Amino acid sequence: MLISDVMAQTQLSxxxxxxxxxxxxxxxxxxxxxxxxYSAENVDRLIAVKKLRDLQFTIEEIRDYFDSDEKKSAVLARKLNETESKLSIHSKERDILESLHNGQAIGSINCDGMKIHEDKPYMYVRDVYKVLGVFNLISFLAVTIFFLFIKEPAGNHKSGPMFAVWIIALSMIAIFEERRAKLKKQGINVLERKPAEIVLRYLFFLICYAMYGAIANECLFAMKRYLAEADYWGVGNSILVILMFLSFSVFTVIASFLDDINEILNFFRSRRRVV
Structure with missing residues (x-):
């Protein structure tokens, strides 16, 4: 095949x-x-190169893309991270411009974090929520087994502070999910994950499970006392408290497998329709 034929098929000079x-x-x-x-394989390669150049791939990145599956995966992960970082910045720019359009004074605008740092540590994990969900499921099961079946029930009388910590951790998880849902609503699907964000998010989930386990352990201690006193009303209340915290913990475990709030709600709606 002559170069003129290749030019016609690839639209390249x-x-x-x-x-x-x-x-x-x-x-x-x-x-x-x-x-x-020039062979048909050359034409296919040139068409692919042209498309990658349209996606702002450098020559070195294109060479790595075709070199091996391992390098290809690394290049795509890096490009995804770069693109999602820029999308996050553009989302902030949009919010600022909307505020200015609505009459907010320029002096009150906070532009911190608007600069894109290419060396900012990000992680791209395929099916990241499934990976995090598995970690959360294992943690939840470990906490439940420890506090309900291994640790001897003890009356520390600290249910109030533990409940407050549980509420704070749950609120932080809700803030994480609301932020991602807001970005997704704007058409921005954040695929990159800061390592610190991954650890922090998992930590809040772990705190929720730990507080649930500790409160359930306190309730077991109270149940023993109520049974000894034949206070079956107290026993029933303790069981209800355990079931309430168990339900919330199961909900958070399921939520950790899903992408955003809407996906979580759709999951439970679909389960309700099945029932």
């Missing part, structure tokens, strides 16, 4: 085709009359 060949993105053979002979 002769200069671009030769440039990509010189940079090692594809190789050609030689025909009997010593002209370069």
């Amino acid at each position: 002769k200069k671009a085709i030769r440039y990509y060949e010189d940079r090692g993105l594809f190789e050609t053979g030689r025909s009997e009359n010593v002209y370069k002979d």
Whole structure:
């Protein structure tokens, strides 16, 4: 195949085709009359290169993309991180412009964090919520088994402070989910994850489970006392408290597997329709 045929099929200039060949993105053979002979595979590669260039891939990134599956995965993860970082910045810009349009004074605008730092540590994990969900499920089961079946019930009388900590942790989880739901509503699906954000989010989930377990343990201690006193009303209340915190904990475990608040609500609606 002559270069004129390749130009017609790829819509690339002769200069671009030769440039990509010189940079090692594809190789050609030689025909009997010593002209370069372009193959159908060369055309496919050039079309792919053109599309990757449209996606702002550098020559080095394109070379890595075709070099091996491992390098391809690394390049795509890095590009996803860069793109999602820019989308997050553009979302903040949009909010600021809307505030200015609505009459807010420029002096009161906070532009901190608007600059994109390419070296900011991010992680891209395929099906990140499934990975985090598994960690949360294991943690929830471990806490439940420890506090309900291993730890001897003890009356520390600290249910009030533990309940307050549980509410704070649950509120922080809700803030995380609300932020991601807001971005997704604007068409921004945040795929990159800061390592600190992953750890912090998991920590709040873990605190919720720990407080649930500790409060349930207190309720078990109270149940023993109520049974000894034949106070069956107290026993019933203790069981209700355990079931309430258990229900919230199960809900948070399920939520950790899902992407945002709407997906969580849709999950429970679908379960209700099945029932």
